[in-house]
Amino acid sequence: xxxxxxxxxxxxxxxxxxxxxxxxxxxxxxxxxxxxxxxxxxxxxxxxxxxxxxxxxxxxxxxxxxxxxxxxxxxxxxxxxxxxxxxxxxxxxxxxxxxxxxxxxxxxxxxxxxxxxxxxxxxxxxxxxxxxxxxxxxxxxxxxxxxxxxxxxxxxxxxxxxxxxxxxxxxxxxxxxxxxxxxxxxxxxxxxxxxxxxxxxxxxxxxxxxxxxxxxxxxxxxxxxxxxxxxxxxxxxxxxxxxxxxxxxxxxxxxxxxxxxxxxxxxxxxxxxxxxxxxxxxxxxxxxxxxxxxxxxxxxxxxxxxxxxxxxxxxxxxxxxxxxxxxxxxxxxxxxxxxxxxxxxxxxxxxxxxxxxxxxxxxxxxxxxxxxxxxxxxxxxxxxxxxxxxxxxxxxxxxxxxxxxxxxxxxxxxxxxxxxxxxxxxxxxx
Numbered sequence: 001x002x003x004x005x006x007x008x009x010x011x012x013x014x015x016x017x018x019x020x021x022x023x024x025x026x027x028x029x030x031x032x033x034x035x036x037x038x039x040x041x042x043x044x045x046x047x048x049x050x051x052x053x054x055x056x057x058x059x060x061x062x063x064x065x066x067x068x069x070x071x072x073x074x075x076x077x078x079x080x081x082x083x084x085x086x087x088x089x090x091x092x093x094x095x096x097x098x099x100x101x102x103x104x105x106x107x108x109x110x111x112x113x114x115x116x117x118x119x120x121x122x123x124x125x126x127x128x129x130x131x132x133x134x135x136x137x138x139x140x141x142x143x144x145x146x147x148x149x150x151x152x153x154x155x156x157x158x159x160x161x162x163x164x165x166x167x168x169x170x171x172x173x174x175x176x177x178x179x180x181x182x183x184x185x186x187x188x189x190x191x192x193x194x195x196x197x198x199x200x201x202x203x204x205x206x207x208x209x210x211x212x213x214x215x216x217x218x219x220x221x222x223x224x225x226x227x228x229x230x231x232x233x234x235x236x237x238x239x240x241x242x243x244x245x246x247x248x249x250x251x252x253x254x255x256x257x258x259x260x261x262x263x264x265x266x267x268x269x270x271x272x273x274x275x276x277x278x279x280x281x282x283x284x285x286x287x288x289x290x291x292x293x294x295x296x297x298x299x300x301x302x303x304x305x306x307x308x309x310x311x312x313x314x315x316x317x318x319x320x321x322x323x324x325x326x327x328x329x330x331x332x333x334x335x336x337x338x339x340x341x342x343x344x345x346x347x348x349x350x351x352x353x354x355x356x357x358x359x360x361x362x363x364x365x366x367x368x369x370x371x372x373x374x375x376x377x378x379x380x381x382x383x384x385x386x387x388x389x390x391x392x393x394x395x396x397x398x399x400x401x402x403x404x405x406x407x408x409x410x411x412x413x414x415x416x417x418x419x420x421x422x423x424x425x426x427x428x429x430x
Contacts, residue, residue, distance in 0.1 A: 005030070006027055006030070009026070009027055009030060010023055010024070010027050010331075010340075011331055013026055013027075014331050014332055015331070019279070021279060021282040021283040021286050024283065024286035024287050024290055024336075025286050027290055028286060028289055028290050053240055054156065054159070054160050054166070054238075054239065054240060055160060055284070056240045056243070057153075057156050057239045057240040057242070057243040058153055058156065058157070058243075058277070058280060059273065059277040059280075059281075060240070060243030060244050060246065060247055061151065061153050061156075061243045061246065062109075062153070062273045062276050062277055062280070063247050063269070063270070063273040063277075064243065064246035064247045064249075064250050065109050065112050066112070066269035066270075066272050066273045066276075067247065067250040067251065067254050067261065067266070067269050068103075068116075068224075068250050068254065069112045069115065069116050069269070070254065070260055070261055070265040070266070070268065070269050071250060071253060071254025071255075071258055071260040071261045072254070072258040072259070072260030073103065073116075073221045073224075073250075073253065073254070073258060073260070074099065074103050074116040074117050074119075074120045075120050075258070076214070076217045076218035076220075076221050076258070077099045077102050077103055077117075077218060077221055077222070078095065078096070078099045078117065078120050078121055078124070079214050079217070079218065080214050080215065080217075080218040080222075081094075081095035081096075081098045081099045081102075082095040082124075083210060083211065083214050085098075086128075086200065087200050088200070089192055089193055089195065089198050089200065090188050090189045090191075090192030090193055090195075090198075091200075092124065092125060092128055092130065093125060093130055093134075093135060093138055093188050093192060094185045094188055094189065095121075096117060096121040096125065096135070096138060096139055096142065097138065097142045097145075097181060097184050097185055097188065098181065098185075099117050099120075099121065100113050100114075100117045100139060100142035100143055100145055100146075101142065101145040101146075101149050101177065101181050102149075102221075102222070102225070103116060103117055103146075104142075104143065104144075104145045104146025104147075104149055105145075105146060105149035105150060105151070105152075105225050109146055109153070110143040110144045110146050110147060110334065110368070110371060110379060111143070111379070111382060112146075113142075113143040113145070113146050114139060114140055114143035114379060114382055114383055114386060115382070115386055117139055117142075117143070118136070118139045118140075118143075118383065118386040118387060119386060121135075121139060122135055122136065122139065122386065122387045127199075128198055128199045128200070129195075129197045129198050129199050130192070130195075130198060131195075131393075132387055132388070132389040132393065133387075133389050133390070133392075133393025133394045133396075133397065134191065134192075134393075134394075134397045135387060136383045136384060136386065136387030136389050136393075136394050137380075137383065137394040137395075137397040137398045137401065138184070138188055138397065138401070139383060139386075139387075140372055140379045140380055140382070140383030140394065140398070141184060141372050141398060141401045141402075141405070141406070142181075142184055143371075143372075143379055143383075144334075144367075144368030144369070144371055144372065144379065145177055145180065145181065145368075147173075147334055147364045147367060147368045148173040148174075148176055148177035148180065148361075148364050148365065148368065149173070149174065149177045150170035150171070150173065150174065150229060151170060151225070151228055151229065151232070151239065151242065151243075152170065152173060152364065153335070154334045154335060154338045154363075154364060154367070155169040155170055155172075155173060155360055155364065156169075156239055157335060157338050157339065158338050158342050158360045158363060158364075159360070161338065161339065161342045161343055162342050162343070162346055162356055162359075162360075164356050164357060164360065165357075165428075166232075166239050167232060167233065167424075167428060168357045168360075168424040168428060169357060169360040170229075170232070171423045171424040171427055171428070172357045172358060172360050172361040172420040172421065172423070172424055173360065173361045173364045173365075173420070174423050175419050175420065175422065175423055176361050176364070176365055176409055176412070176413045176419060176420065179408075179409050179412060179413075179419070180365070180405060180406065180409045183404065183405035183408060183409060184401060184405045186404075186405075187400060187401050187404050187405050191397065191400070220253045220257045220258075221253070221258075223249075224246065224249055224250070224253075227245065227246075227249060228242045228243075228245065228246055229242075231245065233427065251266075254266075280335055283335065283336060283339070284339065287336070287339040287340060288339075290340075304347060304348045304351065307320060307321075307348060314352045314353075315415070317348070317352060318349070318352065318354070318414050318415070321345055321348065321349065321362075322362070322366055322410060322414060324341075324345070325337070325341055325345075325362070325363060325366035325367065325370065326366050326369055326370045326373060327370065328340060328341055328366075328367070328370060329366055329367040329368070329369060329370015329371050329373070330370040330371075330373050330375075330376040330377065331370075331376060333378075334367045334368070334371070337363075337367045337370070338363060338367065341363060342359075342363065345359075346359060349362075354417075355417065355420075355421060357420065357421060357424055358413075358417050358420040358421055360420070361413050361419070361420035362410075362413055362414055362420070365406070365409055365410045365413050366410065368406075369402065369406040369407075369410060372398060372401075372402070372406075373402060374395065374398070374399075377398075380394060380398060
C-alpha cells in the first residue's frame with residue numbers, strides 16, 4: 001500500500017509541474033510521516049552515498065556536452081553522414097539518425113542532441129521537401145540514442161547505484177543501440193521511399209575529394225568518442241578522468257576548429273552546466289535518502305511480493321516491469337528514472353535470473369522510449385518546438401517508430417540476454 005501511495009504521490013507532483021528534486025523531497029516527508037521515522041537519521045546515508053569520485057563524471061560530462069552543443073560540433077557530423085546518404089530517397093533523414101547517434105554519444109544528453117542536431121538538420125530536410133512532422137518525429141525518436149551509445153551518463157549513474165562495473169554497463173547498451181539505429185533507418189526508408197516530392201542531393205564533382213574534405217573537417221568531432229572510449233576500455237583512464245579529458249578536448253575544438261565558441265557562449269555553457277549539475281546533485285541527495293528509507297521499510301520485498309501475486313510467469317513479470325519503466329520515462333527525466341527504478345526493481349529482476357548488467361540495457365531502452373511515448377512524451381514536445389511544427393503531425397510517425405523500432409529493440413534486449421551481455425563477455429571476459 002505504501003509503495004502505491006508513494007508512486008501515485010510522485011506522479012501527481014510531477015504532473016502538476018513540481019520540480020523533480022522537490023517532488024522527491026515531498027515523497028520523503030510523506031515516508032517519514034507514514035513510517036514514523038526521524039528523517040534526520042537518514043541524511044548521513046545520502047551524504048555517504050554521494051561521496052564517490054565516480055559521480056564527478058556527471059558534471060564533467062554535462063559541461064562537455066554544453067560546450068559541444070555551442071561549439072557547432074553537430075554540423076560536420078551531419079555533413080559527413082549526408083554525403084553518402086543524401087543522394088537516396090530517405091537517405092538524408094537516415095543521416096539525421098546516424099548524426100544523432102554520434103552526437104548523442106558525445107553529449108550524453110537526449111535534449112541536447114535533439115536541440116543541436118534538430119537545429120542543423122531540420123531546415124535542411126525542409127529544403128529537400130521532407131514532411132516537417134515526420135522529420136521532427138524522426139529526430140525526436142533518435143535523440144535518446146545518447147542513452148544507449150556510450151559514454152552514457154545514465155549508465156554511470158546506474159553502475160554507481162547498483163555497484164556494477166561502469167565499463168560493462170557501457171558495453172551492454174551498444175548492441176541495443178545499433179539495433180535501434182538500424183530499425184529507425186528501416187522505418188524511415190519504408191515511410192519515405194514513395195515520396196516523389198523529396199529533392200535528392202546532387203553528387204559532388206569528385207566524390208573522393210569531397211569525402212576527404214568532409215572527413216578532415218569532421219575528424220576533430222569524431223575523435224572525441226574515440227579518445228574517451230579508447231581510454232576507458234584500454235585501461236588508460238577511469239570514466240571520471242575521461243570526462244575531464246572530454247572537457248579539455250572540447251574547448252580548443254569549439255574555440256579554434258569549429259569556432260562556435262566565444263567567451264560569451266562559453267560563459268553560458270558554464271552557467272547552464274552549473275545550474276543543471278546543482279539540480280542533479282540535489283536530486284541525487286533526495287533520491288538516495290528516499291531509496292534508503294524504502295529499503296529500510298522493506299518496500300522492494302513488498303513490490304516483489306505484489307508482482308508475484310499477479311503472475312509467477314517470468315515473461316509476464318518482465319513485461320510488467322517494462323511497462324512500469326516506460327511509465328517512469330514518460331513522467332520524469334532519465335536521471336531521475338534511473339535513480340528511482342534501479343534500486344527498487346533490481347532485486348525483482350535478479351530473482352528472475354536477469355543479470356544486473358542486462359538490466360542496465362533494459363532500463364536504458366525503456367527510459368528512452370518513455371521520453372517519446374504519448375501522452376506526456378517530453379522529447380516529442382521539444383521536437384515540435386525545435387521543428388516549428390505541431391505535435392499532432394508528429395504522432396503517426398512516432399507511433400510507427402515506437403511499434404516497429406523501439407518495441408522490437410526492447411523485446412530483444414529483455415528476452416534475449418546475449419543482446420546485452422555478448423559484448424561485455426567478449427571484450428571484458430564477463
